[in-house]
Amino acid sequence: MDPRISREDGDGVSLRHGLLGLLAEGPASGYDLARRFEDHLGPVWPAQHPKIYAELSRLADAGMIEVDSHGPRGRKAYRITDAGRAEIRRWLTEEEVDHTLRTESVLRSFFFWLMETDDLQAHLRREQEFFSQVADMARGYAAAKDRGDFGTAPQTRSMRVAVEAAVRIYQALADWAEWAQTVPPAVPAAEDDTHPPAAANEV
Amino acid sequence: MDPRISREDGDGVSLRHGLLGLLAEGPASGYDLARRFEDHLGPVWPAQHPKIYAELSRLADAGMIEVDSHGPRGRKAYRITDAGRAEIRRWLTEEEVDHTLRTESVLRSFFFWLMETDDLQAHLRREQEFFSQVADMARGYAAAKDRGDFGTAPQTRSMRVAVEAAVRIYQALADWAEWAQTVPPAVPAAEDDTHPPAAANEV
DNA sequence: ACCTCACATGTACTTTGGGACATGTACCTT
DNA sequence: AAGGTACATGTCCCAAAGTACATGTGAGGT
Numbered sequence: 214m215d216p217r218i219s220r221e222d223g224d225g226v227s228l229r230h231g232l233l234g235l236l237a238e239g240p241a242s243g244y245d246l247a248r249r250f251e252d253h254l255g256p257v258w259p260a261q262h263p264k265i266y267a268e269l270s271r272l273a274d275a276g277m278i279e280v281d282s283h284g285p286r287g288r289k290a291y292r293i294t295d296a297g298r299a300e301i302r303r304w305l306t307e308e309e310v311d312h313t314l315r316t317e318s319v320l321r322s323f324f325f326w327l328m329e330t331d332d333l334q335a336h337l338r339r340e341q342e343f344f345s346q347v348a349d350m351a352r353g354y355a356a357a358k359d360r361g362d363f364g365t366a367p368q369t370r371s372m373r374v375a376v377e378a379a380v381r382i383y384q385a386l387a388d389w390a391e392w393a394q395t396v397p398p399a400v401p402a403a404e405d406d407t408h409p410p411a412a413a414n415e416v
Numbered sequence: 417m418d419p420r421i422s423r424e425d426g427d428g429v430s431l432r433h434g435l436l437g438l439l440a441e442g443p444a445s446g447y448d449l450a451r452r453f454e455d456h457l458g459p460v461w462p463a464q465h466p467k468i469y470a471e472l473s474r475l476a477d478a479g480m481i482e483v484d485s486h487g488p489r490g491r492k493a494y495r496i497t498d499a500g501r502a503e504i505r506r507w508l509t510e511e512e513v514d515h516t517l518r519t520e521s522v523l524r525s526f527f528f529w530l531m532e533t534d535d536l537q538a539h540l541r542r543e544q545e546f547f548s549q550v551a552d553m554a555r556g557y558a559a560a561k562d563r564g565d566f567g568t569a570p571q572t573r574s575m576r577v578a579v580e581a582a583v584r585i586y587q588a589l590a591d592w593a594e595w596a597q598t599v600p601p602a603v604p605a606a607e608d609d610t611h612p613p614a615a616a617n618e619v
Numbered sequence: 620a621c622c623t624c625a626c627a628t629g630t631a632c633t634t635t636g637g638g639a640c641a642t643g644t645a646c647c648t649t
Numbered sequence: 650a651a652g653g654t655a656c657a658t659g660t661c662c663c664a665a666a667g668t669a670c671a672t673g674t675g676a677g678g679t
Contacts, residue, residue, distance in 0.1 A: 226635085227520055234527035244657050256515075257522045261637060266659060286644040286657055298530075305527060306535045311520045312459075312546065314585065317430055317513055319460045322578040324437035324508060326570035327501075332509045343515065367529035374599060375525040378592050382517065385588035389581050396577060429665080447627050464667065469629060489627055489674035626674075635666070645656075 227311075228260050228268055233277060233301040236293040238368050240281040243269050244288070253372070256347075256379070272297070318386065322393070330398045337394045344387035351379040430514075431463050431471055436480060436504040439496040441571050443484040446472050447491070456575070459550075459582070475500070521589065525596070533601045544593035551586035554579055 231254055235246055246269075247262040254260070269291060272278045277297035281290045318340060325333055355376045363369045434457060438449055449472075450465040457463070472494060475481045480500035484493040521543060528536055558579045566572045 227523055231523060234530065237530055254523060254526065257517055257519050259516055264636070288657060301527065302530055305524060305531050310524065310543070313462055314460055315518045316460050318515065319578055319581045320430055320434060320457060321508060321513065322581060323457065323574055324504065325577060326574040327437065327440055327505055328508050370599070371526055371529040374528060374596050375522055377595065378522045378525060381588040381592045382585060385584040389584045392580065393577050396573070467666070491627060
């Protein structure tokens with residue numbers, strides 16, 4: 214027995230809801246879902262295939278999804294059920310959002326004072342470049358979407374919104390890394406000059 | 417035996433390095449560190465006290481830290497060793513940064529098309545307000561630092577940089593949530609939406 | 620004298636995450 | 650016909666994260 218799929222009340226198991234959300238777009242196999250997690254949700258919610266297959270089994274047991282078809286090489290596509298659709302809608306509207314961010318980049322910045330000035334500057338340049346590149350990639354994606362390359366289905370609209378988040382967050386981080394390079398290293402300076410214009414994340 | 421504290425080569429155990437980094441500022445007890453993790457690093461790297469005490473024991477076994485003093489009610493303060501200082505410096509300069517972000521807010525946005533327009537707008541307003549408030553708090557912190565409220569020690573300079581990241585990221589997210597409210601809801605446009613064969617999930 | 624609260628440290632248990640291992644199938648190229 | 654590659658699904662195990670439980674001390678108020 215033991216029918217609890219989500220223990221007690223609501224919890225933060227987002228992988229489950231990520232899968233449900235993707236399956237709400239249409240039937241897909243575990244392999245498909247792993248790829249889409251990797252490609253689309255990867256940066257915001259990493260998940261590897263063992264986890265996905267396991268979760269699919271549990272979702273099937275709970276009646277949230279069911280096998281839609283069997284394909285070529287053992288391929289097993291799942292389809293979302295009404296219960297599943299209800300569950301993800303419930304999650305989206307009723308469940309509280311977990312706002313923790315968990316960025317190692319920022320964690321490290323607390324300890325920059327332990328680094329040699331040269332190492333730090335090099336690190337910040339690398340970080341800036343990385344974030345800029347990701348931001349640019351996201352911008353490219355956004356532009357393609359706006360050109361209509363992906364059609365006008367409601368899902369792609371949401372994807373556009375998500376991509377916009379990526380653009381803004383990574384640009385903000387790139388700007389931050391750039392700004393950090395201008396912060397003078399620890400020198401007991403005269404009247405201190407750290408006053409930044411308090412962030413203008415103008416896009 | 418089994419002397420591996422960090423298994424094989426470098427891994428992503430940031431809690432260990434977070435603790436080392438905080439201890440590099442001066443001796444502190446597990447209780448202190450738990451509070452500082454909660455207060456300062458909480459939003460970017462959550463950690464709860466059981467984890468911290470366990471990690472401190474392991475760090476002590478590895479010779480990265482040692483007991484500095486015993487205080488009033490069983491209080492046990494640790495002090496970082498040279499080995500520990502070397503290790504955190506190594507981590508900061510040599511170890512690759514893990515750039516995954518893991519934001520539930522953005523994950524959810526992929527599935528906004530499943531929400532009723534009213535629910536979505538309400539959700540976005542709440543998100544915008546939340547992010548704005550956090551950004552404002554961070555700005556307040558930054559201003560206090562710039563005023564010199566926390567002194568000019570090198571650590572507080574790094575903290576200033578970290579706070580700036582918070583300001584920029586949360587402001588970017590607030591702006592994003594505001595912008596998202598202006599994106600028109602899915603309208604079955606001229607071009608027809610026959611592409612997804614599954615999905616009778618029109619709202 | 621009592622009581623409560625913040626201080627302080629831990630153990631135990633459950634869940635999640637991530638990597639390694641294992642297996643097999645169809646398609647495409649040479 | 651052989652071989653490589655992408656497709657496809659899973660198990661197993663350990664590390665890390667998270668929650669609940671358990672215990673005790675010292676300081677300050679009434």
